[in-house]
Amino acid sequence: MDTLYERLGGQEGISKVVDVFYDYVLADETVNHFFVNTDMTKQRQHQSLFISWAVGGPNQYSGKSMAKAHEGMNLNEQHFGAIATHLAASLKEFGVPNKDIDAVLEKLSSMKEQILYK
16 A cells, blocks of 8 residues: 555655645734745745655655744644645645544644744
């Protein structure tokens, strides 16, 4: 059976989803201020590698830990919910089945403790 990584189109498919995801994020006033001083090209690359690893692809992510990456941001449930919603919408745009979207969101939720209120 294909892994979730393969079903999402591998690195190339995930990179396309991440591009759409950041279009949503940057248009959302709830969360876009967190990216004002961010190199978005680098951010998109990091996020693509991170999501690829998180869904069973090769581990090429060499960025900071989740806690370190979100340190000082003091993200809350509203921020987390907005990100999850945008990620789900991005996956849906590429025709990803609901069961796979749920699996991706489950992975994200398993990291919530490392992300919120840092």
